[in-house]
Amino acid sequence: MSQQRNERPLKPSADFPDLPDATVARLPEYLRALHELSRTGNDVVSSEGLANAAGVNSAKLRKDLSYLRSNGTRGVGYDVAQLIEKIEHVLGLNQHRAVALVGVGNLGHALAGYAGFGTRGFHIAALFDADPSRVGEEINGLVVRHIDELAEVVAEEGISIAVIATPAFAAQPVADLLISCGVTSILNFAPCVLSVPDNVDVRKVDLAIELQILSFHEHRKSTLTALPGTVVGS
Amino acid sequence: MSQQRNERPLKPSADFPDLPDATVARLPEYLRALHELSRTGNDVVSSEGLANAAGVNSAKLRKDLSYLRSNGTRGVGYDVAQLIEKIEHVLGLNQHRAVALVGVGNLGHALAGYAGFGTRGFHIAALFDADPSRVGEEINGLVVRHIDELAEVVAEEGISIAVIATPAFAAQPVADLLISCGVTSILNFAPCVLSVPDNVDVRKVDLAIELQILSFHEHRKSTLTALPGTVVGS
DNA sequence: AAGCGCTTGTGAAGTGGTGCACAAATCGCG
DNA sequence: CGCGATTTGTGCACCACTTCACAAGCGCTT
Numbered sequence: 001m002s003q004q005r006n007e008r009p010l011k012p013s014a015d016f017p018d019l020p021d022a023t024v025a026r027l028p029e030y031l032r033a034l035h036e037l038s039r040t041g042n043d044v045v046s047s048e049g050l051a052n053a054a055g056v057n058s059a060k061l062r063k064d065l066s067y068l069r070s071n072g073t074r075g076v077g078y079d080v081a082q083l084i085e086k087i088e089h090v091l092g093l094n095q096h097r098a099v100a101l102v103g104v105g106n107l108g109h110a111l112a113g114y115a116g117f118g119t120r121g122f123h124i125a126a127l128f129d130a131d132p133s134r135v136g137e138e139i140n141g142l143v144v145r146h147i148d149e150l151a152e153v154v155a156e157e158g159i160s161i162a163v164i165a166t167p168a169f170a171a172q173p174v175a176d177l178l179i180s181c182g183v184t185s186i187l188n189f190a191p192c193v194l195s196v197p198d199n200v201d202v203r204k205v206d207l208a209i210e211l212q213i214l215s216f217h218e219h220r221k222s223t224l225t226a227l228p229g230t231v232v233g234s
Numbered sequence: 235m236s237q238q239r240n241e242r243p244l245k246p247s248a249d250f251p252d253l254p255d256a257t258v259a260r261l262p263e264y265l266r267a268l269h270e271l272s273r274t275g276n277d278v279v280s281s282e283g284l285a286n287a288a289g290v291n292s293a294k295l296r297k298d299l300s301y302l303r304s305n306g307t308r309g310v311g312y313d314v315a316q317l318i319e320k321i322e323h324v325l326g327l328n329q330h331r332a333v334a335l336v337g338v339g340n341l342g343h344a345l346a347g348y349a350g351f352g353t354r355g356f357h358i359a360a361l362f363d364a365d366p367s368r369v370g371e372e373i374n375g376l377v378v379r380h381i382d383e384l385a386e387v388v389a390e391e392g393i394s395i396a397v398i399a400t401p402a403f404a405a406q407p408v409a410d411l412l413i414s415c416g417v418t419s420i421l422n423f424a425p426c427v428l429s430v431p432d433n434v435d436v437r438k439v440d441l442a443i444e445l446q447i448l449s450f451h452e453h454r455k456s457t458l459t460a461l462p463g464t465v466v467g468s
Numbered sequence: 469a470a471g472c473g474c475t476t477g478t479g480a481a482g483t484g485g486t487g488c489a490c491a492a493a494t495c496g497c498g
Numbered sequence: 499c500g501c502g503a504t505t506t507g508t509g510c511a512c513c514a515c516t517t518c519a520c521a522a523g524c525g526c527t528t
Contacts, residue, residue, distance in 0.1 A: 028442070059519090076474085076524070091446050091449050092453025107344045117445070120446065122445050161449065163445075185451060205444060213259055221418060280505065281505075297485095309493070309494040
């Protein structure tokens with residue numbers, strides 16, 4: 001997953017069996033696939049069918065679902081609506097979660113305008129920037145506020161998840177500020193490592209890194225396919 | 235990783251020892267950290283120092299570098315410039331790779347304007363969209379072209395990596411088109427699974443999924459911390 | 469009511485990655 | 499020139515996740 005690890009020495013509870021990280025990372029993909037199946041009129045789906053739609057192996061899917069005390073029917077499959085309900089519950093998506101977005105530059109602008117959030121359990125509740133020239137701008141019905149107002153707004157809106165879309169140099173101070181305001185989950189788009197307390201979860205998305213990983217495979221493919229083809233020189 | 239897997243039953247070569255996927259995924263982070271160290275005047279760095287800068291364990295770092303036939307000096311550390319050189323070589327970043335971007339909506343717009351690519355081994359070489367009303371628009375010195383011109387441009391510019399930033403419904407046909415034009419690596423921002431031949435690598439970035447994973451941990455934290463605190467009722 | 473075909477749920481084996489812990493190597497200094 | 503401080507490179511044990519393979523369970527049909 002992408003990528004920064006967190007220790008979780010917490011005990012499982014009845015509601016939240018101790019899911020493997022790898023499983024948690026796949027549940028959202030299952031959820032997306034299920035919504036699509038539901039939209040196209042499927043009431044029931046087999047592990048094979050859902051696995052294909054989600055791009056994974058069916059045994060893996062079944063094992064993942066088994067952690068949720070899954071209730072598929074042998075010989076039949078899984079009830080789509082029921083499974084959606086269950087995964088949304090486990091992911092905590094029942095309440096639409098309010099998210100703060102810090103940094104309304106190029107990328108932040110796009111994220112603020114991204115329609116996909118609302119349909120998938122989130123809404124951007126507030127936009128912040130440190131640059132006074134950007135404060136006051138309205139994006140998608142939301143006004144950009146100065147970062148000094150962050151504490152106030154976060155408390156007001158009950159925000160616990162934030163997205164950092166600032167330049168790298170600003171990311172750590174912004175993270176510190178967010179955490180001091182009670183934010184405990186951060187999605188970081190800035191190309192840098194954040195250091196945070198143990199109780200805060202960070203996920204990182206770095207576009208250049210994704211491309212560089214592809215570049216590796218690309219490079220690899222081109223040198224390898226070149227080799228067996230032609231025998232050069234002595 | 236995020237996340238779509240590819241089989242690679244290819245043989246290692248002298249130049250490209252068979253790196254574990256996990257290692258490949260970390261090399262770019264090391265590279266970023268190294269550049270920062272270099273910028274701040276460090277000529278040499280210990281595994282401990284670099285590991286901190288990259289947010290990983292030092293043993294893991296050393297093992298990763300050992301796959302590159304690393305040449306650190308015991309008692310001293312690694313030569314920063316030399317290590318940068320080596321990682322860039324392994325990742326195939328020596329030649330600036332040309333990347334095509336398809337879908338100039340909200341997100342595509344932001345990606346096209348993202349300055350970080352150039353400094354990290356890539357340049358966006360062409361923009362495409364299917365919507366005629368967007369064709370001709372100039373973004374960051376590049377003109378948006380109609381997707382019908384894709385084959386031509388890809389051949390011309392020698393493009394092998396593409397970014398898909400279209401709506402979900404368009405992603406699969408666009409991927410098919412790209413692949414038919416010879417593209418062999420795709421970074422997919424559309425929330426859907428792409429099916430591609432074995433020789434094509436796909437990486438997926440889904441913003442909503444990242445948030446949903448955070449939501450899980452958030453949900454988990456809130457229910458767990460609630461439990462031990464107060465003893466309720468009988 | 470019994471048999472058949474299908475699909476789930478899961479034990480168990482296999483795979484890949486992590487991190488410890490230490491020997492080997494290098495440098496600087498007396 | 500030898501010794502101690504330092505840091506790399508790696509064998510090994512461990513852990514998490516994946517995959518296989520199959521028994522158990524369900525519904526349909528006869």
